[in-house]
Amino acid sequence: MTVKKRVAIVGVGISKFGELWDKSLRDITLEAGMYAIFDSGVAGKDIEAICIGNMSAGRFTGQEHLGALAADMGGLGHIPAYSVEAACASGGAAVRQAYMAIRSGEHDVMLVLGCEKMSDVNQSEAMRTMGVASDWEWEGIFGATFPALYAFIARRHMHEYGTTETHLAQVTVKNHKNAEHNPWAQFQKAVPLDVVMKSGLIADPIRILHSSPISDGAAGLLMCSEEKAKQFTDTPIYIEASTQSSDTLALHDRRDICTMDAAVVSSREALRKAGLTIDNIDVFELHDSFTIGEIVLTEDVGITQKGNGGKLLDEGLTEIGAKYPVNPSGGLKARGHPIGATGVAQIVELVFQLRGDAEKRQVSGAEKAMAVNIGGTGATSIVHILGR
Amino acid sequence: MAEHGVAQIWRKIPSMYNVIGNHCTTCDTFYFPPRPVCPKCRRKGHLEDHKFKGLGIVHTFSIVRQAPDDFKTQAPYVVAQVQLDEGPRLTTQIVNCEVTDVYIGMRVRVCFRKITEFGHAGLILYGFKFEPTMKVTGHPDR
Numbered sequence: 468m469t470v471k472k473r474v475a476i477v478g479v480g481i482s483k484f485g486e487l488w489d490k491s492l493r494d495i496t497l498e499a500g501m502y503a504i505f506d507s508g509v510a511g512k513d514i515e516a517i518c519i520g521n522m523s524a525g526r527f528t529g530q531e532h533l534g535a536l537a538a539d540m541g542g543l544g545h546i547p548a549y550s551v552e553a554a555c556a557s558g559g560a561a562v563r564q565a566y567m568a569i570r571s572g573e574h575d576v577m578l579v580l581g582c583e584k585m586s587d588v589n590q591s592e593a594m595r596t597m598g599v600a601s602d603w604e605w606e607g608i609f610g611a612t613f614p615a616l617y618a619f620i621a622r623r624h625m626h627e628y629g630t631t632e633t634h635l636a637q638v639t640v641k642n643h644k645n646a647e648h649n650p651w652a653q654f655q656k657a658v659p660l661d662v663v664m665k666s667g668l669i670a671d672p673i674r675i676l677h678s679s680p681i682s683d684g685a686a687g688l689l690m691c692s693e694e695k696a697k698q699f700t701d702t703p704i705y706i707e708a709s710t711q712s713s714d715t716l717a718l719h720d721r722r723d724i725c726t727m728d729a730a731v732v733s734s735r736e737a738l739r740k741a742g743l744t745i746d747n748i749d750v751f752e753l754h755d756s757f758t759i760g761e762i763v764l765t766e767d768v769g770i771t772q773k774g775n776g777g778k779l780l781d782e783g784l785t786e787i788g789a790k791y792p793v794n795p796s797g798g799l800k801a802r803g804h805p806i807g808a809t810g811v812a813q814i815v816e817l818v819f820q821l822r823g824d825a826e827k828r829q830v831s832g833a834e835k836a837m838a839v840n841i842g843g844t845g846a847t848s849i850v851h852i853l854g855r
Numbered sequence: 856m857a858e859h860g861v862a863q864i865w866r867k868i869p870s871m872y873n874v875i876g877n878h879c880t881t882c883d884t885f886y887f888p889p890r891p892v893c894p895k896c897r898r899k900g901h902l903e904d905h906k907f908k909g910l911g912i913v914h915t916f917s918i919v920r921q922a923p924d925d926f927k928t929q930a931p932y933v934v935a936q937v938q939l940d941e942g943p944r945l946t947t948q949i950v951n952c953e954v955t956d957v958y959i960g961m962r963v964r965v966c967f968r969k970i971t972e973f974g975h976a977g978l979i980l981y982g983f984k985f986e987p988t989m990k991v992t993g994h995p996d997r
Binding site: 606614 | 926929943
């Protein structure tokens with residue numbers, strides 16, 4: 468078996484993100500998959516396998532066995548279909564599994580999906596299901612909600628580095644502003660700073676507008692080997708590096724709760740494999756399930772040094788048009804965060820950006836892009852670097 | 856919900872009631888919650904049960920205002936990471952003070968409380984919470 472050099476993305480698709488009362492899990496998953504297939508020009512008979520990322524369809528909708536479900540709904544017959552889970556990084560995990568399958572030579576053309584339907588359960592049940600992405604037995608059981616765990620990070624970051632509530636709000640303002648121009652985003656409207664700063668506290672110092680919403684949505688990619696890519700499109704986007712790293716499940720076991728060591732390791736490794744430095748990356752999608760997450764990740768991937776994430780926002784360096792544009796899609800905060808779809812949706816956005824198809828939210832001349840998808844409070848980090 | 860099972864809670868009673876974790880005699884590291892394998896020494900590790908003194912300081916905290924169903928009647932309540940004197944950090948509630956009085960570095964000690972009950976006729980879960988230490992009881996500052 469020969470190891471293939473590069474893996475290409477030849478098609479992308481995404482469903483509308485939001486509270487989609489009239490659509491089921493299978494409706495939105497099929498929608499994203501079909502868009503990806505139509506975008507690629509690949510015929511259904513050429514797809515050799517499916518990989519689908521999902522965190523908790525069993526709890527959110529009562530349905531598991533999503534691999535077979537996707538193959539069935541898509542009319543793709545008897546091809547193998549793999550379902551993968553890594554909490555909020557399930558989507559990134561699906562992309563990486565397909566990347567490895569194609570590089571190994573086992574499959575040449577694969578459909579990658581990410582999906583989550585969260586609005587079929589009430590808010591309490593949704594909160595509890597999100598909570599099991601942390602260490603349920605030693606964190607959640609004591610009443611530490613998922614927002615409270617990110618509040619732990621925020622409080623400590625404020626204590627050690629002087630990060631402020633204004634910084635937490637600035638991420639929201641920036642990401643909502645970007646999402647105004649993203650037709651698939653859940654919240655396509657700007658929100659003023661004072662509204663964010665006065666929004667209700669859910670777990671001090673985290674407010675409702677520092678938090679990603681409960682969302683339904685799905686995203687899809689058509690991935691293939693470099694040799695096949697040119698058959699399907701003149702503008703393939705290549706995966707220059709794919710890395711994954713783990714850390715302790717519980718936040719309290721981490722060396723330093725203000726640093727996601729898994730993100731540090733996986734982003735450094737990805738840059739090394741791609742032969743790039745952080746300054747070569749033109750556009751980022753970073754996991755902002757809570758706005759403190761984006762602040763921490765801008766430090767951990769090396770855009771700025773530890774503790775400087777707030778200052779980076781003050782200087783406006785992560786806005787579209789500045790040196791390090793972060794979350795032009797609106798991020799998890801404003802595009803929405805259907806858990807298993809997020810990692811795939813990040814890649815979809817970056818493909819739009821690298822093709823120059825991102826319209827009013829386009830980062831001009833983007834050639835290299837990085838996506839960081841985090842599971843739990845940093846127990847899984849999956850990094851992809853894309854290039855055109 | 857699977858996480859509301861009786862046996863799942865029963866298995867954890869020693870740790871939940873008496874803050875019993877473990878200690879690796881190979882590398883002299885204390886673990887709470889207890890670990891099945893010492894992550895530093897792996898097969899060379901030797902773990903023994905260890906009852907923690909139950910004293911520590913608040914490393915970070917949050918006031919939970921939007922609470923899950925099992926904790927609705929307690930909201931707003933403080934959850935914190937407490938750094939135990941022996942080294943490890945754990946996640947717990949801070950009680951016996953105003954929610955606004957908790958601060959990073961606050962000296963706390965363990966106390967035994969009802970954690971929650973799982974619904975109207977469900978299991979009642981007991982275990983550790985932490986409270987501010989009091990000068991009169993002579994707990995060392997650190």
